[in-house]
Amino acid sequence: MLWIKSFHIIFMITWMAAMLYLPRLYVYHAMCDDEIGNARFKIMERKLYFGIMTPGAILTLGSGTWLWLGYGFSGGWLAWKLVLVVALVIYHIWCGVVLKVFRDDRNRRGHKFYRLMNEAPLLALIPIVLLVVIKPF
Numbered sequence: 001m002l003w004i005k006s007f008h009i010i011f012m013i014t015w016m017a018a019m020l021y022l023p024r025l026y027v028y029h030a031m032c033d034d035e036i037g038n039a040r041f042k043i044m045e046r047k048l049y050f051g052i053m054t055p056g057a058i059l060t061l062g063s064g065t066w067l068w069l070g071y072g073f074s075g076g077w078l079a080w081k082l083v084l085v086v087a088l089v090i091y092h093i094w095c096g097v098v099l100k101v102f103r104d105d106r107n108r109r110g111h112k113f114y115r116l117m118n119e120a121p122l123l124a125l126i127p128i129v130l131l132v133v134i135k136p137f
Contacts, residue, residue: 001067001070001071004063004066004067004070005067007059007063008060008063008064008066008067011056011059011060011063012056012060014052014055014056014059014060015053015056015057015059015060015088015092016056016121016125017052017056018048018049018052018053018056019053019088019091019092019095019121020118020121020122021048022045022048022049022053022095022099023095023114023115023117023118023120024114024118025041025044025045025048026045026098026102026114026117026118027111027114027115027118028041028111029041029042029045029102029107030107030109030110030111030113030114031111038105041102042102042103045099045102045103046099046103049095049096049099053092053095054092057089057092061085061089064085075135075137076137077131077132077134077135077136077137078131080127080131081128081131081132084124084127084128084131085124085128087124088121088124091120091121091124098117
């Protein structure tokens with residue numbers, strides 16, 4: 001199970017890195033005012049979302065489920081962690097919706113909105129790590 005736990009951590013880092021970087025691309029895309037840059041950001045966003053972020057999420061959730069089945073469900077900390085993981089999945093899906101908005105040239109939000117959006121995954125990551133390491137309850 002330690003191998004699975006190790007890969008779970010690696011996959012989670014991959015997923016989180018992409019979730020922190022994709023909104024940063026949205027910041028720069030929202031500030032872009034030329035067609036070449038616009039096309040470049042669309043490619044970068046699509047490749048990050050479908051090539052790194054989504055596989056990272058699937059592998060994180062899959063290995064996490066494997067760990068859950070192997071170790072069982074015990075402790076209130078795990079219930080709270082799962083609530084936060086569900087929030088990250090919702091955020092992931094929302095990033096995909098924003099991806100489509102930019103792809104279709106329908107963005108109406110400014111770069112400041114995406115700067116705030118960029119920080120959202122940390123609001124889940126920090127308590128998840130603390131819950132897993134400390135297991136307070």
